[in-house]
Amino acid sequence: MVSSSYLPGILLWPLAGAVVTALGRHRFSQRSLAAIGSGTVGLAFLHGVAAWLQLRSLDPGQVLVFPLWRWAAGGELAVTLGLWGDPLALWWALIVTGVGFLIHLYSAGYMAGDPSFGRYYAQLNYFVFAMSLLVLSDGLVGLILGWGNVGLASYLLIGFWHRRDAARRAATKAFLITQAGEVAMLLGLFWAAAAFGELHYPALFARLEGVPQGTLTAISLLLLVGAVAKSAQLPLHTWLPDAMQGPTPVSALIHAATMVTAGVFLVCRMWPLFSASGVALQVVAWVGGLTALFGAVVAGAQWDIKRVLAYSTMSQVGYMLLGAGVGAFAASAFHFFTHAFFKALLFLAAGVVIHRLDGEQDLRRMGGLRRSMPFTFASFLVGLGALAGLPPLAGFFSKDEILAATRQAGEPLLWALGVAAAALTAYYSFRLLALAFLGPEGPAVQATSSRRAGGEGPWTMLLPVGLLLVGAVAAGWLAIPGVTAVPAQVLEGTFRGQAFHPEGDSLTLTASLLAALVGMGVALARFRPSRPVPQVGPPGLAEAGFELDRLFRHLTVEPGLALARVVAWVDRRGVDGLVNGLAWLTGQAGERVRRLHRGQVRRSVVTLLGGAALLLVGSLWLLSSF
Amino acid sequence: MPLAAYLLVSLVLFVLGGLGLMIRRNPLVLLMCVELMWNGANLAFVALGRGLEAMSAHVFAFVVITVAAAEVAIGLAILVLVFRGKARQDVDEVNLLGERG
DSSP states (O other): OEEOSSHHHHHHHHHHHHHHHHHTTTTSOHHHHHHHHHHHHHHHHHHHHHHHHHHHHSOTTOOEEEEEEEEEEETTEEEEEEEEEOHHHHHHHHHHHHHHHHHHHHHHHHTTTOTTHHHHHHHHHHHHHHHHHHHHBSBHHHHHHHHHHHHHHHHHHHTSSTTSHHHHHHHHHHHHHHHHHHHHHHHHHHHHHHHHSOOBHHHHHHTOTTSOHHHHHHHHHHHHHHHHHHTTOTTSOTHHHHGGGSOHHHHHIIIIISGGGHHHHHHHHTHHHHHHHSHHHHHHHHHHHHHHHHHHHHHTTOOBHHHHHHHHHHHHHHHHHHHHHTTOHHHHHHHHHHHHHHHHHHHHHHHHHHHHTTTOOBGGGOOOHHHHOHHHHHHHHHHHHHHHTOTTSHHHHHHHHHHHHHHHTTOHHHHHHHHHHHHHHHHHHHHHHHHHHSSSOOHHHHHHHTTOOSSSSOHHHHHHHHHHHHHHHHGGGGGOTTTOOHHHHHTHHHHTTOSOOOOOOHHHHHHHHHHHHHHHHHHHHHTOTTSOOOOOOSOOTTTTGGGHHHHHIIIIIHHHHHHHHHHHHIIIIIIHHHHHHHHHHHHHHHHHHHTTOSOOHHHHHHHHHHHHHHHHHHHHHHHHHO | OOHHHHHHHHHHHHHHHHHHHHHOOOHHHHHHHHHHHHHHHHHHHHHHHHHHTOHHHHHHHHHHHHHHHHHHHHHHHHHHHHHHHOSSOOGGGOOTTSOOO
């Protein structure tokens, strides 16, 4: 363990940026706010790179640490906070700050002219700080602190346009669901504290031996509930599509590239616990596999361009959990890496489209954008190709590694799920491409084409898209089967030979490639340029997300409202009734007494003398009775 | 004369004063009625002091005389102030402490 002064920089720069932009949001110009907001995240990224280089210069197996302070101590348990820079943490931190920087830059163009520009940057910086805290902390307590702060940042940013009713509802929904998961996580944390007596990662992992299998599984599953809620996995995913109410760069940063992968990070971080349980790892794999398929099916039926991408995110995070669930943690982290590039690319490019169409998000009203937006078209082509898993783009290699690991881990059923999801992924990817970019120009495109003044957007928007484009093409080359294996090598310091590294698998390669081509072919044939324009109709089962929202409504929201109504009635009639009744009695009594006080002297005298006479008679009667 | 006769006179004085307070409307008369009641009480004190050989009753009588003097001074001052504002000499119209309306 080597102390590193670069680690706190990754956290502190975004935090400083958040404070400065929040306090100066009315004083600074939008230009300087954007510069401060983006610059601090850029500095955080540079600190991450420096920490990474420092880690590489050490012996393998060494980690960077930065102790902070002792937070609480009680009984046998002492909670100390600190930063922990092992390969996995830095891997995540680099992507969070790197992709985060590009999205901050992009936001300067996308949010230009918004009256709450400073608030936006403060919240975005705060998010980067919270996420860095989550990944860099050296124990479960720090992780949960980061986890909660990330949830708050997400809530603020989804509800950024808080005058929109839908945005407020979506923010509340996302917060409530992820908080419900957090409660389970907290229970897991308490149980872990009781079972292990340690919450600091290495100390906790050293005590896994000798703890009953059932306890390990229970703790893992409680942590998994939190991960499922945060990563929008079945069945707690319903907040993610609604979260697209936030500004598009927020969707890109939080709900595609970074925050939703926190669950994957948690499983990878706690891998010794999950591996020791075994059963928990199986559950992870099944949750991931089913979500991958479910998300892909629902994504293929959505008409809102951002909802397609949201369900696609859910499906891709499912792949990551599938990989982690079969023990291929490095493959999972690698898919997170490539996914961050191509999904951020897709969201930012979708933002360019939405920006160009004055906020139109319905695919049925788009079409023919290929001619007027060639650069965005190329971005989508690459991003969707990478998503669909076409070689040599990024998604191909990482998804293939996960599928190969699933097959070689002896899970043919999960493997089949994964391949089916791959086919559907290609289908919805190219469906989106065909609907938005091919064919004749749609009504929304025609309506806005006259006002378009050269270019597809400001440079601050196009530069990040271009950089992510390069990443989406090249990120996968880090792990070409049989040629390179960079993620497996660099993450060795965390997984210590325990992660499952699949061999090159020609069957999986062929199957997933075939699946992708079939999905693509079907999509392009169904949505060919001469197709009839799809009409707006009642949503089908898949478009409505299999009505899970309604199920949750009946299971949780309606009983909650009914209970609230009962409580409200008891409050109004019972509690308020008692208080109001007392007040009424006092009022009536006062009304009677009031008649004695008219302020007339002679009346007062009558009362006075009458009272004195009564007292006299009373005291005489008392005296005589003794 | 027996003690009861003195006490009877004192009672008559007290009741006359009380009735006057309740019946009359002229504030000056009211003040005199209060004096009548003081006197009734004082007569009872003095008579009982003599009849029962109780010294403290005489002391009370002096206290009452002092307090009655102070009361008359304050009462007359209030009456003068009230008459400056009101033309008629009727206590029924002096109801500033009562509720309005």
